[in-house]
Amino acid sequence: MSKKQSFLTKYIFSQDHKVVGVQYMILGLLMALVGGYLAYVFRYQLAYPNQSIPGYGVLEADKYNSAVTMHGTIMVFWVAMPILLSGFGNYLLPLMVGAKDMAFPKLNMLSFWVFFVSALTLISSFFVPEGAVGGGWTTYPPLMANPGFTGVGWGAPLWILAVALEFASMLMSGINFLTTTITMRAKGMTFFRMPLFVWMANVASLIFMFSVGPLIAGALMLLADQLFAVGFFLPEKGGDPLLFQHLFWFFGHPEVYVLLLPALGIVAEIITVFSRKSIFGYKMIIYSVLVAGVLSFLVWAHHQFVSGIDPRIAAPFGLTTILISVPFAITMFAYIASLWGGQVRFSTAMLFAISMIVEFLLGGVTGILNGATASDIYMHDTYFVVAHFHYTLFPIVFLTSFAGIYFWFPKIFGRFMNETWGKIHFWITAISANFVFLPLFFVGIAGNHRRIYDPSLFEHLKDFQYLHVISTIGLFVLIGAQVPFILNFFISMFKGKKATENPWEANTLEWQAPSPPGHGNFITDPVVHRWPYDYSLENTEKDWCPQTEAI
């Protein structure tokens, strides 16, 4: 039926959602190497101030700012977004709803290549005169609005351009996800028979779509300030710096859930398969996520409690912030309850999925200290906040992605990843991550504020330098632990044990397609008869029951 595809159209300019998904994942992992390298550079500086860093040299103060800025930007927009939402979303969503491809395959290809160009644009900003932007990933004006303040020439506009392209790419993905989910579901795939990942990816796309607009406007205004000194954010010209903060966080906070939700979806799929248990309270989870999605538009100013906003509006924002913990508490409790009465198999994927819950809980509860207005006066912009969001984002981005990769690798490449090496990778990663981030809570409480390139310059922080050293050594181990993963990934692609169609005995539709699925995904159009979590049904022989199996 289809004409023979050349290598170029099959693997590079492909319209197949599976290839696009894998492209996103691989580019995201490559960008993670850049982000990790930057983390290595500035963590080395923090532990051993002003020493020559192996593989970099001496890090000056302004380059330190660039390094932290680019680390944040890359990890959020070029690692988390592409891997979790676009990568897994593109690969899994059509398969899970039983579609042959995305609704708009060409748009899908375009979205990846726009993303690719955005990544190149961002990377190129390292090499322009005066280097990459150093205004923080939040790019607050006037620092970022007036080139005179930053000492950054081309870095700042390039940063905005790159982010704008990235947003465009993600919007295209979002349009595809939503349309595919609505119109291309297999026969019998009602909304409440969709796997949680599909729900989560769609809610995340919706949240992104509604929240990013004002920031796109704000970014363009910032660009106008940088290039033409119009002054939207410059007080001397009648503008207001606080406006940008509002526009940024109106997007920035929902963005956190754009990352969290797909991760929760991935974890849900994995823990149900490996505990041979149904998810606990499927609809309850969906409704709490929807509530959280709406609430996420009401909390943005909690990032600005001490930023000069009217202090009287802090109280309502503090309340909504604390309230948003409830739907996520429900979700987390439901995930834990899903293990109740199960038969837990500790495969590498399951270990990563569980470690995501274990570590995310600490990130979650410490958020209350930042959300409560009074304690945030102290905690704001200290390492406590840094530790808090790394304890949420590290599990969301890395632990979940690893879980997902180990889990779906047999589907994607038709071969297993090596479990022994996987477990070595898991234990070192999960444990060393705590050595990296746990000390940061303590230095933060001790009063170490963010983005200073040498804490030992401050009298009250001199005694806590050893905590920075522990954190940095933890990071060395954490980065080192990724070597077995990378080798495992590429070697298993060609040499791994061959996988059958449904090696984990899972229910969702992607496991009913061949491994790897060919163009068009399914051999026969799937017809769905049940929800995806019928594990260990009573009075059946096998302990799983694919969605395609008639009742």
Next chain:
Amino acid sequence: MKSVEHHSISFYITIWVILMVAIGASVYLGSIQHAHLATLLIFSVATVKAILVANYYMGLSHEPKYITLMLLVGVLFIGLLFVGLIPDIVYIYGK
């Protein structure tokens, strides 16, 4: 399958005529003296125009109500942003 709803050409032209009249009304209202009333009326007229365009030209009137709802949710969130910004942008605390 339900067929796409069709309005006649004369229907579309009628809408256009109403829109033209509305433009005239806006321009006239821009010149009257009573500022608050003028503002209110001008934006009411604009909203009427917007509803006409959205409903009959964009075709929202014969789309499922979910689509209108979705767009309204977007507008609602922007409304939240607007309200949240009033204390900081319109009034400056402590000034």
Next chain:
Amino acid sequence: MSSSSILNTNPTHEVEQTTCLNVPNHRWGMWWFLGGEVAVFGGILAVFILFRLRNPEWAQEAAHTLTWVGSVNTVILLTSSLTMILAHHFVTGGGAQGLTLEQRASKGALFILLTNLLGISFVSLKIYGYTHEWHAGYTPERSLFWGFYYFMTGLHALHLIAGLVANSVVWVNLMKKRNLQRVESVGIYWHFVDLVWIYLFPLLYLEVSSGG
């Protein structure tokens, strides 16, 4: 004439066209896209209104925009919306039975062309307005109102130009009797650009002495 048969006239479609709630893919996609656009322009309008409330003296600035340019452009743009909906009307059979594919496509192409001509006149008049105002000294240097003015109308004009490009692509399609359903997509987008202008016009061109 049902929507599915319009889609079937497209001989080159690669993806299976599906519908939900009677709405085909391309229209769902366009609505989601506009959901995002609503937030972009909604955000800009919200910010402008806030600044307008903060600076009541901007009413005097608005008096210096060329109201006649704004008004004529509003007429042009709303008229182009009429030609656009008529293009869609004819492409989908115009309510009359028995129009051939060729007839529908060529009538649609004619009205798309008209729409584009109106769009081009809008942009030309806009450029005339800009040069006039700029040379009269109303640059962003003067006050932030003019920063907003050029930013908002400029972004709108960019959207309109993107619409012109999209319309042209569809026009070429129609000349080749292909992808007739695309008229509907670009149409919805075009009307949206129109809708944004409906709010920009009173905000920027009409001088009302107390807040907007």
Next chain:
Amino acid sequence: MMNWLPENVSTYGTDMDAVMHSIWNIVFVWFLLAEAVLFYFLIRYRKKKGQRAKYKTGNSLKEMSWVLIPAAIVLMFDLGIDFYQNPVWKKVKIDIPQDPDLVVKIEGQQFVWNMTYPGLDNKFGTIDDFKTTSQLYVPINKKVVFELSSKDVIHSFWVPNLRLKQDAVPGRVIKGWFEAVKNGTYSIGCAELCGSGHGMMRGQLHVLSDKEYQDWVYKKTPKKAKKALEAAADSQQENSHE
């Protein structure tokens, strides 16, 4: 964990520390409970030969209550925390004393803090005003109100020992206050990224006794101003003699 906080030297710092301690204790107990249940399930329900998992969907209200009741308790704690800590926020950021003993103007600038003192007469805009750079001297047990502004970019006035943080935003004058209760010298930092020298933007807070503070003010007052003031005082005295 919260005993890692640096020494508190302000009046409202005590309230804030209490808030932080209580919130931490509450959330940490919840964290431990959740982890304990999670690990218990992992061990108790690990795979065993010949056993089968239970079919439990958690879709009935009865089963859901296992999740919803704890979540409802979480909600109660949430509201409790919020109502408990709100007055502290109000005290620190909203209820700025109307009758301060001292008003200081603090201006952030890349990369120093400019402090302007009203001088001997406690009034700004007079001849005896004087400035210091990044060194803030305040008397002990006195209500100090500061007017925070910025010359260029956003800075954040950050004194860990006072539990005080407030951004300085160009175009705005933001008021805040504190009352230090212990003599000593404490670090001041800038907690908002403000450019290449952000990490070096340091200062010091000196809390002096009343006497020391008066001496310091006298010492800092420009000679000219002192002379003028003394002359004015003398003439006043002469006037009163007549």
